Amino acid sequence: MSDLAEIISRNEDQIRAEWIRDMSKSTQRADLISKTELDEQCGTLLKAVIAGLRSKDSGNIRSDGWAQAREFLEGISASRARQGFSPTEVATFVLSLKQPLFGVIRHDLAKNQDQLFELLWTATELLDGLALVTTESFSTTREHLILRQQQELLELSTPVVKLWEGVLALPIIGTLDSERTQVVMENLLQTVVSTNSRFAIIDITGVPTVDTLVAQHLLKTITAARLMGAECIISGVRPQIAQTIVHLGINLEDVMTRASLADAFGLALQMSGRAVVRKAVSAAESRGILAGPITKQES
Amino acid sequence: MSEQKRETLPLKNSNDVVLARQKVRQWAMELHFTLVDQTKLVTAASELARNTLDHGKGGSMTIEQTRVGERMGLRLTFEDQGPGIPDVETALRDGFTTGNGMGLGLGGSKRLVNEFSIDSALGKGTRVTVVRWK
């Protein structure tokens, strides 16, 4: 391994120059990254590779000696993923190092065919391994981005609505998965505190199915709300969901439920000591419009 | 920002438990854990630190950053040279009744973290390692 390190070290500048030249011919993406930045990155990687080759256990790119190279590659892979490079473009950054490197190895070891072959093999294994590091990292970064966007979508798509002083409603539309339910519930509890609302109606009319995990999250939220001093009412439970709940053996004894959001609202008002009353009918209303316009004396 | 990626604190008295909680809170905040995740981890740390003190007769907590690919996390290791736990299985099942049970609260802590492992035997002390990912 250290032989390879020596060869690279001796020919560092030449390798770097050729590497950049080859890349500009194909995938430089001048729109996304400047030549100076690229040059810097090539330099850093070469130095990290040399360090890795000189380290203990240099044959294993998962070892500590290669940590610097790995971290560097993970870093630029992540930032390129965010910038909009394709995974191939990112991997090519590493793979295009092969040609200049092989050229230099062949030149330096022209007299020794066996060692030449050995080093070529070592170099190719090494660069393939490093290219895979970038691909994995690229994948992971994209996954994280998607996850974050999903979360933001979740929070936006399930607004908490204030129905009255102290009464909130959370109409949920669409399928509830474990993660979404957690986000939505945390949001609900936070709003309970910020609006000082003793009642929270969770309406699941728009939820097609409920599985055990989601039901558990709902129950946990209700328990948490109760611990805080608020009460939850579940509304919009459709017959299918009622059946699922019973089949799954979920215990809803302690949970208040109502068929419709309106019923749940009525219950919340009642429990908070309020009633909706019909006001006295005005003179115009009691006559109806057929009786003609109101005269000044009557109004 | 704590420069080291790893730190060990003693757990010798009840004040150390408070310090341990604060340290975990600090590290979790620096890694930008969500508030709920922070709370869960700090609470688990409090439970386990107290166990180390009360049942393990004192020990230590080591906190370190850990990473798998892009994912960052915090690992907490609680160690003591105390009497050990003879039946780990039973201890993991919810050992405390709400009220006056003096159960170990291990089952509860387990639910607050993503990874949980425990190594203990009679007379051999105890080591509990937990990880919470961002």
Add this chain to the structure above:
Amino acid sequence: MERIPVLRMGSLLLITIQVDMHDKLALQLQDDVTNRIADWGSRGVLIDISSLEIVDSFIGRMLANIAAMSRVLGAETVVVGMQPAVAITLVELGMSLPGVRTALSVEAGMELLYGAGAGFRTGSDDERAEA
């Protein structure tokens, strides 16, 4: 040694927990509350935990104990201001704090203890009803 102050407002004991308590401090508070109830004949205990960012099983048991002991001495306890993250964590831990009444705020807690007619709530209902 520092103590958590227990304030008296007529027949009410008001406790605001703002520090990260170590176990001895929690036990001291339990003691103090029971002693004060006995000394002053208090009928209500209001514990404000809105500043507490962590409630573990020990603190949870302390709250449950205070509620239970106070009840034996003829007083009712209400715990107010629990933060959402704390509530979520307690549920995950498996603690439901039986026997502990809770309310969202100090005002709500007062209302619970002394009744809605006692006038602690600033009513905004009246403004809306006339819409």
